[in-house]
Amino acid sequence: MQRDESVKTPLSIQEQPELVLIELLFYAYRDFVSDPDVVLAKFQFGRAHHRVVHFVNRHPGMRVADLLDILKITKQSLGRVLKQLIDTGYIEQVPGPVDRRQRLLYPTAKGRALDQRLTEPQAERIRTALEPLGPEGRLAAERFLRLMIDPSERDKVAQMIEQ
Amino acid sequence: MQRDESVKTPLSIQEQPELVLIELLFYAYRDFVSDPDVVLAKFQFGRAHHRVVHFVNRHPGMRVADLLDILKITKQSLGRVLKQLIDTGYIEQVPGPVDRRQRLLYPTAKGRALDQRLTEPQAERIRTALEPLGPEGRLAAERFLRLMIDPSERDKVAQMIEQ
DNA sequence: AAATTTATGTCAGCCATATTGACATATTTT
DNA sequence: AAAATATGTCAATATGGCTGACATAAATTT
DSSP: OOSSOBOOSOOOTTTOTTHHHHHHHHHHHHHHHHTTHHHHHHTTOOHHHHHHHHHHHHSTTBOHHHHHHHHTOOHHHHHHHHHHHHHTTSEEEEEOSSSTTOEEEEEBHHHHHHHHHHHHHHHHHHHHHHGGGHHHHHHHHHHHHHHHSOHHHHHHHHHHHHO | OOSSOBOOSOOOTTTOTTHHHHHHHHHHHHHHHHTTHHHHHHTTOOHHHHHHHHHHHHSTTBOHHHHHHHHTOOHHHHHHHHHHHHHTTSEEEEEOSSSTTOEEEEEBHHHHHHHHHHHHHHHHHHHHHHGGGHHHHHHHHHHHHHHHSOHHHHHHHHHHHHO
């Protein structure tokens, strides 16, 4: 044997045709999530803040636990980011009117505006991507992505997206 | 006004139809990248190791600079992860035969095997997602993702995926 | 041949975001 | 009254990014 046993042949899409979509997902997501970075930098926020602001804007009045379930992180991880957003006036906490243990999360006007600025470049990327595809192409892309979600999460996600 | 001016209405898909795809991308990618975590944990590796092992297996003999360009990170960030993979025998460095400044990266047999184990659950997720879609659906999903990549990167990515 | 550029690596420190575990408080449910 | 729940917090730790500075070897340019 040589130095060790270094492998010279690439793992090819012939042996593993799913590599095409695996890598397209990587490259597409890499560029997609980088869009809001410019805006975030101006506010001294990171991508974690973006995710929180986004979902609170999409689901005003959601509980902290709901947010944790969407993001699939721990409350300690969420803690700092959420605190910063509250302290700087982008998100508000309101005690649950029924269950007063809950701290329902609402965006402020400032928080709504920030989310819209963050969403804008991503929406633009999507619009131009969809343009050449037509309605059927769009539907197919949607169907594919839905099927990529864990089956156990699919219904919940479908509901959240509808609103 | 009340407490502050908390916004009660959700940012809706009616005002911003692209939200559907924005969120589907988030949820799909969230679950997609979590697949290899079980395997990675057994090896005491993280997602960063996965990415490196993956691209070196796909492009044996690639330069460090090529890897940085794909991952869009700095060499210092890559450094630690790459060193661990070399020290533990998953990746090998070979001086470039033409330009001896280069350290060409190759997977070892061990590195190839690891990549295949990591890819397996992702490939399985994709196969079952594609099944109900048919060939046209698959093509549409591929087209969409390609168009989501930065235009300046598209040709390079297309070439890398072909091999 | 000397100077410059390139490819890579390394040291040091910093930051963002994630983790686990333990514990505290208020409130609701049993 | 006791137990469970929703949330928050303290502390320590890990991972994976970053910047900046500097080092080395080899290729390229002058």
